[in-house]
Amino acid sequence: MSHAAGAHVPFLELLPGTEELRGEIDAAIARVLDSGWYLLGEELEAFEAAWAAYCGAEHCVAVGSGLDALRFVLEARGIGPGDEVLVPGQTFIATWLAVSAIGAQPVPVEVDETHHALDPAAAAAAITERTAAILPVDLYGHPADHVALRALADRHGLLLLDDAAQAHGARLHGTPVGAYADAAGWSFYPGKNLGALGDGGAVTTDDAELAARVRRLRNYGSARRYEHVDVGYNSRLDELRAAVLRVKLGALDEWNARRSAVAERYRRELADTGVTLPTVRDGAEPSWHLFAIRSERRDALRGHLDAAGVQTLIHYPIPPHRQGAYAGEAVSKADLQVTDRIAESVLSLPIGPHLDQDAVGRVIESVASFT
Ligand SMILES: Cc1ncc(COP(=O)(O)O)c(C=O)c1O
Numbered sequence: 001m002s003h004a005a006g007a008h009v010p011f012l013e014l015l016p017g018t019e020e021l022r023g024e025i026d027a028a029i030a031r032v033l034d035s036g037w038y039l040l041g042e043e044l045e046a047f048e049a050a051w052a053a054y055c056g057a058e059h060c061v062a063v064g065s066g067l068d069a070l071r072f073v074l075e076a077r078g079i080g081p082g083d084e085v086l087v088p089g090q091t092f093i094a095t096w097l098a099v100s101a102i103g104a105q106p107v108p109v110e111v112d113e114t115h116h117a118l119d120p121a122a123a124a125a126a127i128t129e130r131t132a133a134i135l136p137v138d139l140y141g142h143p144a145d146h147v148a149l150r151a152l153a154d155r156h157g158l159l160l161l162d163d164a165a166q167a168h169g170a171r172l173h174g175t176p177v178g179a180y181a182d183a184a185g186w187s188f189y190p191g192k193n194l195g196a197l198g199d200g201g202a203v204t205t206d207d208a209e210l211a212a213r214v215r216r217l218r219n220y221g222s223a224r225r226y227e228h229v230d231v232g233y234n235s236r237l238d239e240l241r242a243a244v245l246r247v248k249l250g251a252l253d254e255w256n257a258r259r260s261a262v263a264e265r266y267r268r269e270l271a272d273t274g275v276t277l278p279t280v281r282d283g284a285e286p287s288w289h290l291f292a293i294r295s296e297r298r299d300a301l302r303g304h305l306d307a308a309g310v311q312t313l314i315h316y317p318i319p320p321h322r323q324g325a326y327a328g329e330a331v332s333k334a335d336l337q338v339t340d341r342i343a344e345s346v347l348s349l350p351i352g353p354h355l356d357q358d359a360v361g362r363v364i365e366s367v368a369s370f371t
Contacts, residue, residue: 009350009359011311014190016354017255021247028243038239040219047242048202050249051186054169056179057204059211062242063218064235066165066187069201070098072235073161073183074133076213079104083132088118089339091137093320095163098185100325104132108321108334114279116140116292116342120148127152133159138167138177140278140315140348141193141287146172146180153182161185165201168193169256170287178204188237188245193259193287194252196241255353259288262351262360266291269364275301276345290315291351293367298345301370308366313348 018025032043044062052060063069074085081103087095089108099106109126112119118136134153136144146162153160162178164170165187170177178184188200203214213230216223221232237245263286267277276294280286292315295301305312320326321334322343349363 007362008309009311009355009362011313011348011350012191012352013354014195017195017248017251020354021251024247024250025244028247029240032239032243035239039236041239043239043243043246044237047237047246047249050246051202052204054176054249054252055184055204056176057184058206059208060202060204061211061214061218062200062202062237063214064201064237065199066163066185066189066201067094067098067101068218068233068235069185069187069203070095070135070161070163071101072214072217072233073185073203073205073210074098074104074159075102076210076217077133077159079132079159082130084128084130085133085135086118086123086126086131087135087320088137088139089319089321089334089336090116090316090342091139091163091320092165092316093323093325094165094187095135095137096320097325099135105130106320106331107131108331108336108339110336110338111139111342113338113341115142115145115281116346117142117144117281118149120145120152123149124152127156127158131156131158133161135161135163136181137163137165138170138287140292141167141170141289142278143167143170143172143177143281143284143286145281146177150180159183165189166192166289167287168289169252171285172281173283182207183210188241193256193289194245194248196237196248197244198241200237200241200245202237251353256287258353259351260286262355263288263291265357265360266349266351266364270367273368273370275367288351290348292346292348294342294345295347296345298347301367302347304370305363305366308362308369310363310366311350314343314346315348316346317343319343
């Protein structure tokens, strides 16, 4: 597909990915239809095994969403009311909601201005007797400072849970993100690097007991039919989604490589345009889920790009502590100046495995022509 001058450059298109794999996806769907078995079956087991192997983890438990993945890990570890969980100020609100859902207190920690990631020094300063866990986020697909956070969690005996919802395939010093933590939560929301035909999520971990508990939580607290040892939920990844995800997992590395090529071109050709480009941490291989630049004149730049037919998004315009969900709570008064500055200046450019070179060129020209 080529973009003639004046053509629209959409932020992200999902259809080309489905079309690229259409034959395999159709076959996977047909296999499930013909099996007569639609939940908690062979497709789920096969996907869980494949995703665990890809992530370098002993266990994978797939669940209904990324939010549930995070929530179930915290709950499985017995974290709840009276406990505090350190979360970054700058993230998608689901990171915080997972903590609130189990009655624990999200404690916002400032992110560092360079990487937009939870700052280990600020996290260390926020630890109290009530702190039970640290929940960093690999935002935009950039690995958080997992080496420092692992050491911090070990020093204080805290659970380290990685919100890897945006970081499928990202690595730090050659190790997949998620593997530094006690557990990682993944999202397979359709727009993610590994996206399902609908909602989905997973937990990966080396901890067999944690995995078993999450497995029960997703299925009414049950490991054996009609025996319920936990107060559980209904949050399962169905056979159709699992089968299609396994097809898409086969394309993940190739699609991430294409994202990376787009990111490299943006970084090269936008270097002198006055916008702040994303910084890659030493030893990091990002998944480039998003390409987030910063500009002091973000809204004007966004308007300029819009007029040129380039669609952009803001991740995120309102940080969690300023959302209505937390109005009236102490966190709404948190002093998160870096987070606030990011919210005012950040802008995500189109990126994806099916964004062609013409479209990338259009984006670059449009940013460069902004004065
Ligand atoms: C950083 C982050 N955490 C958690 C989630 C929640 O995932 P889901 O939408 O699958 O519940 C998302 C994505 O939506 C996310 O981007």
